[in-house]
Amino acid sequence: MSTKERIVEEALTLFSSRGYQGTSVKNIADAVGIKDSSLYKHFKSKKEIFETIVEEMARRMEAMSHTFGLPDDTTVEAAAFAYGVISVEELVELSRKVFLFYLQDPFAGRFRRMLTIEQYRDREIAAVYRKIYMEDSIRYQTVLFEEMIRQGVFREADARAMAINFYAPIFFLLNKYDSPECSVEDGLEELERQVREFARIYHK
Amino acid sequence: MSTKERIVEEALTLFSSRGYQGTSVKNIADAVGIKDSSLYKHFKSKKEIFETIVEEMARRMEAMSHTFGLPDDTTVEAAAFAYGVISVEELVELSRKVFLFYLQDPFAGRFRRMLTIEQYRDREIAAVYRKIYMEDSIRYQTVLFEEMIRQGVFREADARAMAINFYAPIFFLLNKYDSPECSVEDGLEELERQVREFARIYHK
DNA sequence: GTCTATAGCACGATAGAC
DNA sequence: GTCTATCGTGCTATAGAC
Numbered sequence: 001m002s003t004k005e006r007i008v009e010e011a012l013t014l015f016s017s018r019g020y021q022g023t024s025v026k027n028i029a030d031a032v033g034i035k036d037s038s039l040y041k042h043f044k045s046k047k048e049i050f051e052t053i054v055e056e057m058a059r060r061m062e063a064m065s066h067t068f069g070l071p072d073d074t075t076v077e078a079a080a081f082a083y084g085v086i087s088v089e090e091l092v093e094l095s096r097k098v099f100l101f102y103l104q105d106p107f108a109g110r111f112r113r114m115l116t117i118e119q120y121r122d123r124e125i126a127a128v129y130r131k132i133y134m135e136d137s138i139r140y141q142t143v144l145f146e147e148m149i150r151q152g153v154f155r156e157a158d159a160r161a162m163a164i165n166f167y168a169p170i171f172f173l174l175n176k177y178d179s180p181e182c183s184v185e186d187g188l189e190e191l192e193r194q195v196r197e198f199a200r201i202y203h204k
Numbered sequence: 205m206s207t208k209e210r211i212v213e214e215a216l217t218l219f220s221s222r223g224y225q226g227t228s229v230k231n232i233a234d235a236v237g238i239k240d241s242s243l244y245k246h247f248k249s250k251k252e253i254f255e256t257i258v259e260e261m262a263r264r265m266e267a268m269s270h271t272f273g274l275p276d277d278t279t280v281e282a283a284a285f286a287y288g289v290i291s292v293e294e295l296v297e298l299s300r301k302v303f304l305f306y307l308q309d310p311f312a313g314r315f316r317r318m319l320t321i322e323q324y325r326d327r328e329i330a331a332v333y334r335k336i337y338m339e340d341s342i343r344y345q346t347v348l349f350e351e352m353i354r355q356g357v358f359r360e361a362d363a364r365a366m367a368i369n370f371y372a373p374i375f376f377l378l379n380k381y382d383s384p385e386c387s388v389e390d391g392l393e394e395l396e397r398q399v400r401e402f403a404r405i406y407h408k
Numbered sequence: 409g410t411c412t413a414t415a416g417c418a419c420g421a422t423a424g425a426c
Numbered sequence: 427g428t429c430t431a432t433c434g435t436g437c438t439a440t441a442g443a444c
Contacts, residue, residue, distance in 0.1 A: 016324065017324045017325060018225070018324075018325050019223055019225055019226070019321070019324075019325065020226075021222070021223055021225045021226035022223070022224075022225035022226075022325060113324055116320060116321075116324075117223070117320075117321050117324060119382075119383075120220065120221045120222075120223075120317055120320075120321060120382075121221060121222050121223065121226060123383075123384075123385065126383050126385070127383075127385070130380060130383065134376070134379070134380045158397075158401065161397060161398060161401040164373050164376065164377075164394075164398055165369060165373065165398070165401065165402075167376070168372035168373040168375065168376035168377075169368050169369065169372040171372070171375070171376050171379075172338070172368065172371070172372035172375050172376065173372075175338070175375075176334060176338045178323075178324075179323075179327075179330050179334065180327075181327065181330070181331070190368075193362075193365060194365060194368055194369070197362065197365040197369065198369075201405050
């Protein structure tokens, strides 16, 4: 890993626990194992490191959506129709994937914490936070459930309300089991219970 | 309002948007309209201001739980039984109260933002955050729904799963409509839709 | 209980040697 | 691309006049 990559890596770790303002350039340099002045050969300012992290996450999100087979903004409808019939088991698996990705993925987990911390000091950051963890998620799940209703897996219902009923517990448990004090296994167990209750409620 | 109270007030505003580390003692003093050195006649350190805010919130939470008729830790079961039969309309009203309190109450709204920002830098803060917005809420709602099932308002179901299905959307919408960019009315409307869908699902 | 002044330190960032 | 040295600033906190 290049020094530049290591700076981004260590900066993300520090930003995600102590915040942007709570992290000094020297903290980052110490973590990397170089002097703070050397860091300025790779980035022209502290802010540029932050911006690089946001860009890096955007790149990884796009890559991940391909791996998951998740649709991006423009093809969301097409992708839902490409699923074929989605079983309850596949829904459980999807919720696990989303939960573990946002909680534990080495980059995504820290990135989510960082945005959670920084959202109130900057409107642009708040917009990115809401887009990723709220609007995009709900929009995607809404299309998914519209398709599952069409397929006859679920009975007729308000797909957007369903999406919130499906995703809100994931979001809630994500925030609850975010602490090192909580075991991820407990979180996964509670998540699965909620998804099965959800499926039971809407099953045709 | 005394100078000491005004310091707490302005500090909370700043901590809740820029974070503890992002707020200097001078920022607080400027907002109050005194010199930073004068502030040390009221508090011996910046940290003491933070701690005073946390104590003040604990006091207000207790007062508010009496106003709402919400039970505290020790009398949670007794209080649920004191409700009498709870209608769906009363449930809608309860969700509105909780939502608006945590979102808009002049103190509670800023306090929640502050804890959201500061939760990852300190385990003790994280524990307070989880207790208030997760554990206590879910525990209280679980007892509430156990009682509503007993009363025959809702059909037999896992009361804890119900509590999460009721509260997670409140928590999600709270975080979504936290931004000045979003209208509170839209949030309340979306909340009511979710609560009515919830009631429809579990209604006997 | 407010002020001025300042101690003592950490901050982000730059200059220049190697 | 790393280092040492340093600039100018802002930080928490204290001392002491009024």
